[in-house]
Structure formats: C-alpha cells, structure tokens
C-alpha cells in the first residue's frame with residue numbers, strides 16, 4: 001500500500017502527461033509515445049484555429065505541424081450542439097467513442113481535449129514530439145460515427161532531439177489498489193478539482209469496477225456538498241459512484257491517509 005501511495009505521488013508529478021494516456025490503456029495503444037504531450041502556454045510556436053459544426057465536420061480537418069512544435073488549438077463550436085475536440089491515436093479515439101456510447105453523460109477533463117457548448121471557444125495546447133499522424137475527433141455519441149474526425153500530420157524535423165517517451169503506467173497498476181484490501185465497489189482516484197457551487201468533483205480515477213469503466217480523468221456530480229468538505233485538490237481518495245438520472249454521482253468519498 002505504501003508503495004502504491006508513493007507511486008501515485010510520483011505519477012501526480014507527471015500527471016499532466018499521464019492523464020491523457022490513462023484513457024487509452026484499455027485499447028493497448030502506445031498513446032503516450034505517439035501523440036505527444038500537453039504543451040505549456042509559454043512554449044507555443046503557433047496558433048491554429050479549428051471550427052466545429054453540426055455537419056459533423058472540423059474545419060480545417062487536416063493540419064500540418066512540425067515535430068517539436070507546441071500548438072495552441074483555438075477551437076470554436078459554431079453549431080447548435082455540444083462538440084469536442086479530442087486529440088489521440090485512432091485506436092484510442094475509437095475505444096473512447098465506445099465508452100461514450102456506454103456513458104453518454106460522461107464529462108471528461110483531460111489536457112488533450114476541449115468540450116464546448118454551442119457558440120463557445122476554448123483551447124488545447126499540445127506539444128507534438130513524434131513525427132507521424134495524430135488524429136482528432138468529436139466523441140459525442142453519433143458524431144464520431146458520422147465522421148467528425150480530422151488529423152494532424154507531424155513532419156519530421158532532424159533538429160529535434162529524440163524525446164524519450166515516458167513509460168505509461170499499466171492500467172490499474174498505480175491508481176487502483178490490489179483489490180484485496182478494499183470492497184469491490186470502492187474506486188480510487190486523485191482529486192483534480194473541487195467545485196462546491198456546482199456540486200462537482202474532478203477525479204483522475206482508476207478502474208471503476210461497479211461501472212466497468214477504465215481509468216480516466218472525469219467530472220462527477222456529488223450526492224451531497226458535505227462530501228466535498230473533507231477533500232482537497234491533490235488528495236488521494238477512495239469513492240463509490242452510482243448512475244442516477246443520467247448522471248454519474250459520487251455517493252461516498254474518503255481521503256486516504
């Protein structure tokens with residue numbers, strides 16, 4: 001257990017880059033190595049505007065960047081429906097789209113995506129470390145299948161030193177306990193955001209066995225505001241969830257020592 005906690009602490013330091021991989025683990029892809037990593041605002045080399053429409057298209061749907069570039073994608077939802085811009089490998093996006101069919105109410109919060117209400121603009125800052133193709137898509141139910149996809153072609157640049165790809169943790173090996181010491185309906189996670197006014201908490205969670213949901217970072221509703229009093233950002237927690245009236249609700253939440 002002690003080692004698990006230490007592991008989580010170490011993982012938290014790399015959280016910005018790992019958060020995005022967690023969701024891809026179930027597909028067995030090497031998302032970490034192939035799509036790059038979250039970028040920082042100060043390293044942005046270019047801004048690229050992307051428009052999303054109800055025709056289930058991104059404009060442009062193909063973007064060219066150079067390896068090593070950090071791009072600020074300024075994404076605008078010009079439609080009447082909610083859309084999202086989600087960077088990933090084809091395999092990960094496909095797997096994630098399947099998860100969305102299963103949990104249409106799921107609200108994600110990861111550095112590789114931005115989900116926007118109609119008329120809104122948001123951004124994703126991404127550092128492209130490897131030459132090749134990085135895909136993007138809207139994973140809302142029906143949108144992905146309707147072809148709401150695009151790609152970033154990353155051209156190889158000789159000047160960029162090879163970036164050592166971090167070894168992503170195996171799904172469940174870090175965030176989730178061994179299982180022997182916890183009831184099956186308790187899941188584990190790390191608190192990323194607490195929003196008392198909206199009764200919401202963002203958790204980077206491990207497997208949630210009761211929902212058969214793989215590890216990812218997402219926003220949950222809480223059953224009672226009092227649950228939020230005992231936790232703060234950065235805490236390791238165990239929690240249980242239920243699906244209630246179209247939302248995934250945290251019903252129990254405890255900070256771990």
Ligand SMILES: [Cu+2]
Pocket residue numbers: 056082083084138139140143148
């Ligand atoms: Cu969409």
